[in-house]
Amino acid sequence: MLLHHASWPEVEAYLKRCKGIVIPIGSTEQHGPNGLVGTDAICPEVIAAEAGAESGFLIGPTFNVGIAQHHLAFAGSMTLRPSTMIAALNDWIESLTRHGFDRIYFLNGHGGNITTINAAFAEYYANFSLDAAACPVRLSQRNWWELPGVGDTCRNLFPVGDGMHATASEVAVTYYAHPQAVKTVEMSPKIAPTGSFTDAADYRRNFPDGRIGSDPSQATAEKGAEIVAVSRGALIAELTAFFGVQPLARAAE
Amino acid sequence: MLLHHASWPEVEAYLKRCKGIVIPIGSTEQHGPNGLVGTDAICPEVIAAEAGAESGFLIGPTFNVGIAQHHLAFAGSMTLRPSTMIAALNDWIESLTRHGFDRIYFLNGHGGNITTINAAFAEYYANFSLDAAACPVRLSQRNWWELPGVGDTCRNLFPVGDGMHATASEVAVTYYAHPQAVKTVEMSPKIAPTGSFTDAADYRRNFPDGRIGSDPSQATAEKGAEIVAVSRGALIAELTAFFGVQPLARAAE
Amino acid sequence: MLLHHASWPEVEAYLKRCKGIVIPIGSTEQHGPNGLVGTDAICPEVIAAEAGAESGFLIGPTFNVGIAQHHLAFAGSMTLRPSTMIAALNDWIESLTRHGFDRIYFLNGHGGNITTINAAFAEYYANFSLDAAACPVRLSQRNWWELPGVGDTCRNLFPVGDGMHATASEVAVTYYAHPQAVKTVEMSPKIAPTGSFTDAADYRRNFPDGRIGSDPSQATAEKGAEIVAVSRGALIAELTAFFGVQPLARAAE
Amino acid sequence: MLLHHASWPEVEAYLKRCKGIVIPIGSTEQHGPNGLVGTDAICPEVIAAEAGAESGFLIGPTFNVGIAQHHLAFAGSMTLRPSTMIAALNDWIESLTRHGFDRIYFLNGHGGNITTINAAFAEYYANFSLDAAACPVRLSQRNWWELPGVGDTCRNLFPVGDGMHATASEVAVTYYAHPQAVKTVEMSPKIAPTGSFTDAADYRRNFPDGRIGSDPSQATAEKGAEIVAVSRGALIAELTAFFGVQPLARAAE
Amino acid sequence: MLLHHASWPEVEAYLKRCKGIVIPIGSTEQHGPNGLVGTDAICPEVIAAEAGAESGFLIGPTFNVGIAQHHLAFAGSMTLRPSTMIAALNDWIESLTRHGFDRIYFLNGHGGNITTINAAFAEYYANFSLDAAACPVRLSQRNWWELPGVGDTCRNLFPVGDGMHATASEVAVTYYAHPQAVKTVEMSPKIAPTGSFTDAADYRRNFPDGRIGSDPSQATAEKGAEIVAVSRGALIAELTAFFGVQPLARAAE
Amino acid sequence: MLLHHASWPEVEAYLKRCKGIVIPIGSTEQHGPNGLVGTDAICPEVIAAEAGAESGFLIGPTFNVGIAQHHLAFAGSMTLRPSTMIAALNDWIESLTRHGFDRIYFLNGHGGNITTINAAFAEYYANFSLDAAACPVRLSQRNWWELPGVGDTCRNLFPVGDGMHATASEVAVTYYAHPQAVKTVEMSPKIAPTGSFTDAADYRRNFPDGRIGSDPSQATAEKGAEIVAVSRGALIAELTAFFGVQPLARAAE
Ligand code: NI
Ligand code: NI
Ligand code: NI
Ligand code: NI
Ligand code: NI
Ligand code: NI
Numbered sequence A, B, C, D, E, F: 001m002l003l004h005h006a007s008w009p010e011v012e013a014y015l016k017r018c019k020g021i022v023i024p025i026g027s028t029e030q031h032g033p034n035g036l037v038g039t040d041a042i043c044p045e046v047i048a049a050e051a052g053a054e055s056g057f058l059i060g061p062t063f064n065v066g067i068a069q070h071h072l073a074f075a076g077s078m079t080l081r082p083s084t085m086i087a088a089l090n091d092w093i094e095s096l097t098r099h100g101f102d103r104i105y106f107l108n109g110h111g112g113n114i115t116t117i118n119a120a121f122a123e124y125y126a127n128f129s130l131d132a133a134a135c136p137v138r139l140s141q142r143n144w145w146e147l148p149g150v151g152d153t154c155r156n157l158f159p160v161g162d163g164m165h166a167t168a169s170e171v172a173v174t175y176y177a178h179p180q181a182v183k184t185v186e187m188s189p190k191i192a193p194t195g196s197f198t199d200a201a202d203y204r205r206n207f208p209d210g211r212i213g214s215d216p217s218q219a220t221a222e223k224g225a226e227i228v229a230v231s232r233g234a235l236i237a238e239l240t241a242f243f244g245v246q247p248l249a250r251a252a253e
Helices: A008-017 A039-055 A082-098 A111-129 A150-157 A168-177 A200-206 A221-243 B008-017 B039-055 B082-098 B111-129 B150-157 B168-177 B200-206 B221-243 C008-017 C039-055 C082-098 C111-129 C150-157 C168-177 C200-206 C221-243 D008-017 D039-055 D082-098 D111-129 D150-157 D168-177 D200-206 D221-243 E008-017 E039-055 E082-098 E111-129 E150-157 E168-177 E200-206 E221-243 F008-017 F039-055 F082-098 F111-129 F150-157 F168-177 F200-206 F221-243
Strands: A020-025 A103-108 A138-143 B020-025 B103-108 B138-143 C020-025 C103-108 C138-143 D020-025 D103-108 D138-143 E020-025 E103-108 E138-143 F020-025 F103-108 F138-143
Touching (some): A020 A039, A020 A221, A039 A103, A039 A168, A082 B082, A082 E082, A111 E200, A138 A221, A150 A168, A168 A221, A200 E111, B020 B221, B039 B168, B039 B221, B082 B103, B082 B111, B082 C082, B082 C111, B103 B111, C020 C221, C039 C103, C039 C168, C039 C221, C082 C103, C082 C111, C082 D082, D020 D221, D082 D111, D103 D111, D111 F082, D111 F111, D150 D168, D150 D221, D168 D221, E039 E103, E039 E221, E082 F082, E103 E221, F020 F221, F039 F168, F082 F111, F103 F111, F103 F221, F150 F168, F150 F221
Parallel strands (some): A103 A138, C020 C103, D103 D138, F103 F138
């Protein structure tokens, strides 16, 4: 069930059975010559939506602009400052716990978000820890590509050139989700360089077309469908454990 | 063109022709017994997406959680604190202007956002005004229901009970956008009460099922389609004037 | 009664009869060739002071620097950033509610403040709404020129060229309040242009002498007296309703 | 000249002769059984206004709510948090320096403000120091009771029981400034206890009627006039030195 | 060379040869029954100090309170909120870069700090990235136990029960650094449990004596000496590469 | 007892006997030609450590970077912004009070910190004062050179040229604490000028080698030992009074 497609009485009813919710969290940033700027938001969003439809677990809105300062030398990339993101995530968390949600699972689509999400969790827990109060809420984050089985699937599909940014896998997932947005671009070099980076100028100097280590011209909607299918199942299994509730009867929608 | 479906070279090319972008901005909050929690985000999102597809103007990601503290007594509602929203909007704006965007148009779907968006604009302009520098960027916000012609259309479709919150119009737009989420609920009373509110407890006391002045059981996807069609045209006309650029050849997608 | 002229035992006694207080809130910003930089603070201050003297309702200190980034290209204008103003207003509100004040009425003198005041209110209410607690306090803001009857009075006095900024009305009120500060300046053009603005440079470009749509050379202390008299009465009526208490015996002072 | 009573062209003209401005800064807090809640704002305000009228130096608006958390157990007291006050003072300073003011003199009326004003200055200077830029602006604060000659005057007038808070001197100054607000209250004990304090509860426990070490029943408007006269002269001398400009021809007003 | 033991002319001279500096960064938090509350600060401090003495590279002050909200149920633990730590680290970084330092290497002693340090780096880089300016500074963090060779050394010394928190290795390092603080405590159970945690109450419930997976009763000053020796060499090698400068002649001290 | 050298059970045991703790607080800033950059942190640290060892009172970690924006024109100086320091100090205070510490004594080594520490205290107390709650905690700060007897000792040792910054006294204390860091530098002029300052550029212009009014070439480790001995005794006496507990049996270490 998607929170955005539910009415409040439906959410109220859901909370009687389950106090868990998934927040897809991504980024708005360049993904190389043929990748979508929305890739990191789209991937967790589509995986979560499919898992929510199958399981009945509730899927919240997508946190769609994250930490992408290093991508800002490429047109269309957007970033929050980490301190802003910590504040925003805490407002999201406080809103949800107010209703009784006590298991909030962030399905993350962007490596650059991980540390700030973790810092935001510590900011939230600190309210309780400094107060000598026990926090009734558990927060969790998971990168979709680290769900059990997903890494193997991606390596099978793209034994060479899956890469680290603008990966063949993530581009494939977005092509599956939005086939009308498929782009055909020749990669040059075939496989992008690898390395590290600091700010946006440094990133662009090191990775001139935005990719790191990848050949995303291998991406197809079909391969994306396979990745999503594996991810969906793995996500449902994780949620079942984390929420401590069996998947619900499928929502009406 | 949707920013999330574009590649960075496509955005770079767009910027050579036009420096304007639309940001749909909404809220995640209860919309009565048959309205979607995502209504205020979905409405500007669908109108902007259709206008972007027709005109080629660029549509950014949706800012999907806004100022909704007064709805928090209804399950599923989420809010930012205004100070958080000001910080987040300024990060969005600074990201976009970094690429050369100098006309940013927020298409708003939630009355409760208006004042904080305006404050965020003042926060941004103040950087320049305090610096004795001329700001090269113009920011604009518009409620979709105030686009020319939209009010008349809604009044024609719903002469009685369109209302102020969980309006028949906005619910109709979401039913058009997401027909699988249509909900059939009998309203009681037929038309909700009107009045004012302060915090969440006060709101719920005054408006027990969340609606203000509306009978959204009148909403249908067909009526929503009509509203979107009028809104789309009016939005393109506004953007043409604000961006100072004629609608572009339709994007490939 | 003015809070600044009261002793704490007098305030304590007041609180036994009434839990309401008025905060005049304005701005320090240019008001054209013959208008005072303090106009927007002086107007609500004088109206509130007279209403307080007549009714016995308590009038707090004037919040005298507001959101005026757009006026900074004119010497003497001062601004807060909106995020600062939200923090400051919340400290004022928390201070007052600590003593038991539960109706705080901001009498506003500056259009540019409206949205940030509203955001500050939402920031305050959010503390309760996110906590699932009912807020015992009601906050209200009102522009003095929108008090019942004031608009008509101004239109009668200045049928042409009252304008939008550095209005004949507000200048008249300040001349009444501070007759020693009356300034005689020929306006050129007679009536200032109208339009919109963004930052300070844009404002000055559009409105070279600071006025918008007004001819404040019509202002006189006598006309100001008339406006204040109408405003005072209307304010007392509003406070009586909002505070839920009849005007008190006039304070000793 | 009062900034609030000047027009922007008058301020512009002033800046050609002098780049200095005085900001009276006080507090809104209890001042014992017969002292005004506004005492700490009124004292610097009246001294500065008289000095400004005599010298032509420019006097800005009064910063009227300061650091008074320790007074909050007495009705009517208001406080800013120090972090808020630092932000607000920096906005005031940045606004003024934008126009070319490069000597800003805070005439302080409240001991509790001193450290936060100093911290605000460091916050401002740090912008330059961290940037390796030379700051063209000098900030200064002075307690009015420490102006040369004022301490002697107060000791002469009140050889016994001038005290530390709700002093006879400051109450006298307010009685001079606002004779209609004079209050006759018997003090018990005649002279209040002395000591230290932490938060508001601790303060009230130690100083049950709000005074520290004072017998303000000695205050009269006449004695206040004498204090103001000495303070006015001393202030003009200090401003002449700090601004590096001789007192200007008296402003028209 | 220790910054705290250098004079400013010595630092100025250093900067002519090398623009790199090391900041030891740790935490103040419980480390089980026989571990020091300062363990995570002491470890990087002693390793950095020895490396600095041998190589002449500059070692700054220790950032000694970090992110330890989860340890607050054990007496003596202290934490910063992540948002505070981001602000503080940025002030440290801006101070250092002001002098020309362009390689800042944080030698970290606490796993809980990693994500917030990373977020602080992004906060710093974002200033440049949003400004379309190239950042001349490179920031790096490294956990001391991940320096090349250190893990092997620890595994050799403590093949069983080195653990994850209050590890035998880190306790050994502190015993070497401060032999007068060695504590002899029997562990029960011999090896602590492992698992995850959220806030402080959850941590204490899961790990009753504070240890995770470790038997720190194996720690001795001798073993600590060995770990420090390996760490010192590995650190010098890393700094040589990161600073791009050969180790300097040993400082006079 | 040093917190950093204690285990949590030792701290827990301490809290049963005493709820007081000392936090040495200093700065990292230039101290003239022969003074250490760490002087202001080292002085309170060594005095507190010796007092803690003798008395058994608990000594926390040193807050080692303070308000030193005015020293940034000299290499190696570091600063926090005052707003950052207020936030950090409040996190330290909240951490300690969480464990039951209710007397926190900051032994300060840097004049520039005083006002911001005081503001931080007001920020902390305001939480209680605005809440109408009594604060159970007392915060205190003391400059080590103002401990009873210390001023006399310093004047005896250095009748001429002790000075105001980079004083002979404080340099002597650091030479006692770290004899390997003694530096022999001829002072020119013998005694540094005195005066005031604003930002870093102004400071360096007025005080070219960093000293104010001092001749620190008089400093020796022996004189430092004498100062520390007097300070240690005076500190123990103050703590005994402030904590309301007799010095404890000396800790094991
Ligand atoms: Ni990605
Ligand atoms: Ni709506
Ligand atoms: Ni006005
Ligand atoms: Ni006072
Ligand atoms: Ni550790
Ligand atoms: Ni010093």
